[in-house]
Amino acid sequence: MKKIVWGAAFIGLWIPFxxxxxxxxFFRFSMFAEPVKNSIQQEQFYINRKxxxxxxxxxxxxxxxxxxSSLDNLLxxxxxRKEVSVFMEKLKHALPDTMDKSDLxxxxxxxxxxxxxxxxxxx
Amino acid sequence: xxxxxxxxFLLKLAGVLWLLFIAAYLLYFRNLVAEAYQGTAPNxxxxxxxxxxxxxxxxxxxxxxxFFLHKADQILLRMTFILVAGWAINYYFIKNKPDFWNRPFKxxxxxxxxxxxxxxxxxxxxxxxxxxxxxxxxxTNLAEFYKxxxxxxxxxxxxxxxxxxxxLYAIFIITTLCVIFNxxxxxxxxxxxxxxVMMQGYFLSFEKxxxxxxxxxxxxxxxxxxxxxxxxxxxxxxxxxxxWSLPLIQCVIAQIYLIAGLEKVFTGGWTWLSPVxxxxxxxxxxxxxxxxxxxxxxxxxxxxxAALVFQLSFIFILFFPKQKKWFLLxxxxxxxSTVILFNVGGYLSSWIFVYLFFINWDSLIKRMTQxxxxxxxxxxxxxxxxxxx
Numbered sequence: 001m002k003k004i005v006w007g008a009a010f011i012g013l014w015i016p017f018x019x020x021x022x023x024x025x026f027f028r029f030s031m032f033a034e035p036v037k038n039s040i041q042q043e044q045f046y047i048n049r050k051x052x053x054x055x056x057x058x059x060x061x062x063x064x065x066x067x068x069s070s071l072d073n074l075l076x077x078x079x080x081r082k083e084v085s086v087f088m089e090k091l092k093h094a095l096p097d098t099m100d101k102s103d104l105x106x107x108x109x110x111x112x113x114x115x116x117x118x119x120x121x122x123x
Numbered sequence: 124x125x126x127x128x129x130x131x132f133l134l135k136l137a138g139v140l141w142l143l144f145i146a147a148y149l150l151y152f153r154n155l156v157a158e159a160y161q162g163t164a165p166n167x168x169x170x171x172x173x174x175x176x177x178x179x180x181x182x183x184x185x186x187x188x189x190f191f192l193h194k195a196d197q198i199l200l201r202m203t204f205i206l207v208a209g210w211a212i213n214y215y216f217i218k219n220k221p222d223f224w225n226r227p228f229k230x231x232x233x234x235x236x237x238x239x240x241x242x243x244x245x246x247x248x249x250x251x252x253x254x255x256x257x258x259x260x261x262x263t264n265l266a267e268f269y270k271x272x273x274x275x276x277x278x279x280x281x282x283x284x285x286x287x288x289x290x291l292y293a294i295f296i297i298t299t300l301c302v303i304f305n306x307x308x309x310x311x312x313x314x315x316x317x318x319x320v321m322m323q324g325y326f327l328s329f330e331k332x333x334x335x336x337x338x339x340x341x342x343x344x345x346x347x348x349x350x351x352x353x354x355x356x357x358x359x360x361x362x363x364x365x366x367w368s369l370p371l372i373q374c375v376i377a378q379i380y381l382i383a384g385l386e387k388v389f390t391g392g393w394t395w396l397s398p399v400x401x402x403x404x405x406x407x408x409x410x411x412x413x414x415x416x417x418x419x420x421x422x423x424x425x426x427x428x429a430a431l432v433f434q435l436s437f438i439f440i441l442f443f444p445k446q447k448k449w450f451l452l453x454x455x456x457x458x459x460s461t462v463i464l465f466n467v468g469g470y471l472s473s474w475i476f477v478y479l480f481f482i483n484w485d486s487l488i489k490r491m492t493q494x495x496x497x498x499x500x501x502x503x504x505x506x507x508x509x510x511x512x
Contacts (some may be wrong), residue, residue, distance in 0.1 A: 002367050005348055009375050012341075017382050018201045020194055020390075021176045022332040024272040025320045025340055029383035031467070035391035036403040040185050044407070065261025066268075070331040074268060077330050080184040090267040 043110045045075035045117070050103040059104055064094040075106065075117075084118040092120050099123065134210070141206065148199055156195045160188045174273070197389060204389075227373065227441040232366045236485035237353050240369070243484065244346060245303045247476050248319070249296070251339065255322055259288040262325060271328045282325070294318060302350060309354050312347040319343045338379055339473040342480065345372045370441075372480050377438045380454075384434030396431070398423035405464060413464040426460075433457050440481060451478050 016028040034041065047059035061071035078087035084106070091104065099122055106118040158164035159172055160183055172179050183191070217224050262269075262282070269282045283291075295318040301311035320343070323336060348368035356364050387395050394400065401423040405413040416422045433453050440450040458472045468474065 006371060009371060013375060013378050013382060014205060018198055019175055020197060024324060024327055027334055027337040029379060030386045031334060032404050033386045033390040035394040035400045042403060065264055066329060070329050073331040077181045080181040093267060094264055
């Protein structure tokens with residue numbers, strides 16, 4: 001058993017390294033490993049919450065139960081999969097009913113330019 | 124002599140087979156990457172990529188073909204590196220210096236130390252997961268964003284209801300307590316591992332693999348073997364034993380750092396040490412100290428270089444146990460820096476918590492009690508021998 005476990009642990013560690021991908025529960029440890037060569041790597045997405053009074057705040061993703069890093073990834077993935085309206089519709093369903101009336105505006109920042117990607121009005 | 128000839132023949136055969144594999148890659152498999160990028164690849168390639176590299180569906184819109192060809196070449200390069208390094212370690216170290224090489228794996232462990240490690244680990248596991256129930260309940264609202272991780276996809280595991288998660292979490296807590304209090308410890312440790320992996324799998328099933336608990340996950344997967352060893356040797360509580368599971372956990376943790384360092388070397392090479400890379404990452408994470416450091420090219424070379432040296436050298440903690448405090452302090456400094464500079468992780472990071480496997484708790488507690496209590500000895504296996512000074 002000892003040798004099998006040692007072998008499995010070795011494979012579990014090194015296979016994600018070879019294939020350069022996470023294979024949960026085995027991880028690829030590539031945080032900050034990618035050198036910044038393209039401006040696309042500095043691209044950022046976020047959601048702004050715009051109230052009727054004109055006040056604007058950054059949307060807090062914990063409201064729907066996810067972390068900021070997860071929301072960033074979701075925004076990027078849905079944007080590139082060309083599913084902006086699908087995402088906005090899903091977001092609308094995930095929002096709590098108690099939220100005040102406001103607009104959620106999905107923004108994209110690249111090379112200093114900020115563009116609007118999508119918008120939904122809640123409730 | 125005959126054996127040496129045979130091993131050389133096998134080595135040459137492996138070399139020839141490897142060269143043939145490289146030729147097949149260059150002539151056939153590499154073109155498949157280009158076809159996948161252009162959307163003309165055969166179905167089995169599309170399915171394979173979807174299975175191992177689901178991010179491809181997004182990344183292909185962000186990067187050009189050369190990025191993916193580089194990734195494919197890297198697979199071959201990394202495989203070659205592991206084969207050559209494995210061969211070199213086997214021939215030059217394991218055979219020529221077996222004592223040095225086997226040192227980490229033949230260390231005698233005090234039985235009481237293993238029991239302490241087990242208890243501290245599972246108490247820590249409770250501390251790190253105490254709020255998971257709230258996170259589990261929260262993600263039940265996100266069913267529409269659910270994109271299961273690989274094992275969930277393979278086993279068709281859906282996102283269950285809140286009631287299911289309450290039961291799942293309750294069983295997790297009960298199994299953790301059972302291991303701590305030694306009730307059916309081996310079985311409970313196995314269940315505990317499955318439940319931990321499952322709960323974390325749910326958190327990671329929203330298109331983001333977070334590495335916050337990566338080292339803790341590896342440790343949790345391997346802990347049942349340590350619990351099994353403790354159970355197996357339970358009759359000899361006062362003695363020491365040559366544990367294989369503890370060195371395995373230590374070896375895995377040390378290799379994680381090595382892999383993280385190698386990842387930087389292979390992915391970026393020397394360009395990774397360019398100040399632009401580090402300063403860009405600092406600017407993207409926007410911490411006050413990070414933004415200050417981003418202004419200095421010198422610091423933007425020295426700090427990532429120090430991180431790289433630390434990650435590549437951490438593996439030596441296995442071979443130089445007397446120096447382990449320096450490695451562990453460097454590790455604490457490294458993880459604390461990532462919090463301060465990038466706001467990634469936390470001060471009570473589970474990455475630091477798993478250093479518990481490198482500490483000899485038995486002798487540490489004995490030393491502490493001798494220092495601070497009027498007790499000259501304390502048997503940690505459960506039979507206190509109190510001698511008042």
